Amino acid sequence: MKLTVKNLCVNRAGRRIVSAVSFSLRAGEALVVTGPNGSGKSTLLRAVAGLLPIADGNATLEGCEDDPLREHCHYLGHQNGLKPALTARENLDFWQHFLGSPDSSAKEAFEQLDLSHALDLPVGYLSAGQQRRVAIARLLMTKKAIWIVDEPTTGLDKASAKLFTGIAKSYCASGGILIAATHLPLGIGKTKSLELAPHKGVPA
Amino acid sequence: MGALLKRDILIAIRSGGGALTGVLFFLVVVILFPFAIGPDTGTLARLGPAILWIGALLASLLGLDRLFAQDREDGSLDLIVMQAHPMALTIFVKAAAHWLVTGLPLVLAAPLFGIMLNMEPIAIAATVTTLAIGTPAIAFIGTVGAAVSVKLPRGGLLISVLVLPLVIPVLIFGVAATIGALEEPAPFTAPFLLLCAVTLFTAVLGPLAAGYMLRHSAD
Numbered sequence: 001m002k003l004t005v006k007n008l009c010v011n012r013a014g015r016r017i018v019s020a021v022s023f024s025l026r027a028g029e030a031l032v033v034t035g036p037n038g039s040g041k042s043t044l045l046r047a048v049a050g051l052l053p054i055a056d057g058n059a060t061l062e063g064c065e066d067d068p069l070r071e072h073c074h075y076l077g078h079q080n081g082l083k084p085a086l087t088a089r090e091n092l093d094f095w096q097h098f099l100g101s102p103d104s105s106a107k108e109a110f111e112q113l114d115l116s117h118a119l120d121l122p123v124g125y126l127s128a129g130q131q132r133r134v135a136i137a138r139l140l141m142t143k144k145a146i147w148i149v150d151e152p153t154t155g156l157d158k159a160s161a162k163l164f165t166g167i168a169k170s171y172c173a174s175g176g177i178l179i180a181a182t183h184l185p186l187g188i189g190k191t192k193s194l195e196l197a198p199h200k201g202v203p204a
Numbered sequence: 205m206g207a208l209l210k211r212d213i214l215i216a217i218r219s220g221g222g223a224l225t226g227v228l229f230f231l232v233v234v235i236l237f238p239f240a241i242g243p244d245t246g247t248l249a250r251l252g253p254a255i256l257w258i259g260a261l262l263a264s265l266l267g268l269d270r271l272f273a274q275d276r277e278d279g280s281l282d283l284i285v286m287q288a289h290p291m292a293l294t295i296f297v298k299a300a301a302h303w304l305v306t307g308l309p310l311v312l313a314a315p316l317f318g319i320m321l322n323m324e325p326i327a328i329a330a331t332v333t334t335l336a337i338g339t340p341a342i343a344f345i346g347t348v349g350a351a352v353s354v355k356l357p358r359g360g361l362l363i364s365v366l367v368l369p370l371v372i373p374v375l376i377f378g379v380a381a382t383i384g385a386l387e388e389p390a391p392f393t394a395p396f397l398l399l400c401a402v403t404l405f406t407a408v409l410g411p412l413a414a415g416y417m418l419r420h421s422a423d
Contacts (some may be wrong), residue, residue: 053420072288085218088213097207099287150274170389172295 001027001064001145005179007057010040010047017199019028020057021111026181027145030168030178032186034195042077042150043053044196049075049148049180054164061145072145076152080135088115088134091123098143128155136164137182139171146177153184205289205297212301217261223309225342226263230310233259234317245322252323253331257375259317260310260335265367268359271298272348281354281418291409291415295347299411303322303343311336330385334399338378341403344410345370347421353412355421373402 003025009020017040025031033041046052048059050070061069063192082091092109096102110116119127125135132155139147147168155163161184169188172178180186216222237255238248275281283292288293314335319330349366353359377399384392 048281050286065289071288073286075282075286077282079277079282081279081283083211083215083278083280085215090214094207094211095283098284098289105238153330 001175001177003059003069004062004145005048005057005059008047008054008059009056010043010052011055012043012052015199016055018047018149018196019199021058021196022166023194025177025179025192027175028172030172030180030186030188030191032193033179033181034183034193035197036198038195039198041196045075045150045179045181046077046150049073051075059089061087062176064145069146072144074139074144074147076135076139076149078101078149078150080131081138082123082131082134087120087122088126088137089119091134092138092141095138097194099142100146101142103143104140109140109189110166112140113137114160118177129157132156133160133163136167141166146179147171149178149180151182152180153182205293206299208294209301211317212409213305214297217299218307218344222267223305225267226306227313228261229266229411230263230313233262235322237321247329249322249324251303251387252318252321252327253334255321255381256336256350257316257335257379257382260314260339261368261371261375263310264307264339265346265364266352267302268343268346268363268367268370269353271302271347272354273350273359276354285419289341291419293410295411295418296344296407299343300340302346303340307339307343324386327382327386330382334378334381334385334396335395335398337403338374338399341374341406342367342371344406345374346364347410347414350416351421354418364409377402 001138005024006022008018008021009016024030033044035041040136043052048069049074059069061072066071107116107119110119113136114199115130115133115137118130122147123131126134136152153164165187168178168182172188234255237251241247241251272281275284280402285291311332314332315328320333344369347361349363351363352366356362380395381392381399384390384395
């Protein structure tokens with residue numbers, strides 16, 4: 001299993017935001033994308049996740065060329081993808097059914113994230129940090145080859161950020177590929193890094 | 205897909221109000237007609253099917269703007285779009301859930317409003333039957349409007365403007381079939397079958413078009 005991104009270019013509103021980015025990740029490797037605000041971190045991540053059209057270049061997952069790359073990715077963006085009216089357990093059960101191939105149960109994922117007490121509360125009642133943890137628990141519910149996480153620790157306290165580090169570490173140890181955009185060091189040991197320079201707003 | 209249906213219905217029940225608002229809006233529209241055309245019970249009974257149809261049609265438009273916008277705001281739409289499920293099927297299920305929580309209550313309330321309009325039992329039965337078959341078509345056509353306006357902060361009005369012209373065939377065949385069931389020379393079977401055909405046609409074409417739009421309007 002190897003993710004190869006070659007000369008990836010992404011445009012937004014007629015401007016080239018990401019230009020000619022290349023990297024490759026083998027199973028178990030992690031990539032940390034850094035750069036100042038507006039340098040295209042989220043744009044790059046969304047393009048790899050198939051949520052933005054790629055203007056030039058390509059992103060492929062070796063061994064899974066037949067299906068689109070997005071089907072093999074977990075994506076955790078700025079929004080959590082949770083419904084405030086439903087309980088945390090209902091939210092996660094839904095995503096587990098919808099995303100397919102169950103990995104661990106909501107209960108196990110919650111124990112890992114120290115959220116067992118919040119399992120049956122409506123997500124709308126939880127704090128921002130707790131909601132983020134529920135969203136992270138979603139990544140554990142189904143098995144996917146690639147995790148694409150955008151500022152995963154936003155709103156988390158130190159202890160919870162550490163929990164995420166542990167989860168990311170064991171995911172990589174089990175052969176997962178992780179791509180994270182972050183300002184803070186993830187602390188998951190040896191990672192590849194990619195620093196995006198502030199773009200100059202060149203018209204595409 | 206069952207999970208999606210269950211989730212959408214559960215959200216509608218928990219957050220509440222959607223179905224009731226629709227039924228109340230339907231009631232208000234029905235009540236407006238006697239004020240506008242006068243209290244003559246004969247006229248009202250004759251126009252009854254058309255009044256119920258127009259009321260149900262307008263009430264069906266409420267809430268369409270939230271169909272995808274809500275999922276987009278909380279980030280669910282990204283995750284839904286990324287999966288291997290055919291987009292058209294996902295949207296079909298969402299439209300079905302939407303109809304069950306907003307359209308079906310309108311159909312169930314229609315007999316009551318029919319009595320208020322002094323309609324004959326047979327006329328009420330015919331109207332309810334055609335509404336039950338026709339209103340899903342409005343939801344399916346509505347998915348296209350909802351997909352087009354998903355990024356707009358106030359898409360509701362645009363959806364109505366986009367969707368209303370497209371549902372005219374549903375209205376024509378729905379009312380024609382109802383009248384066919386009541387008055388002798390007018391045919392019932394032909395418009396009724398055409399109404400069924402419109403619903404089946406939009407059940408396929410609406411979700412396909414909306415799915416294409418959502419997949420290609422990413423930002």
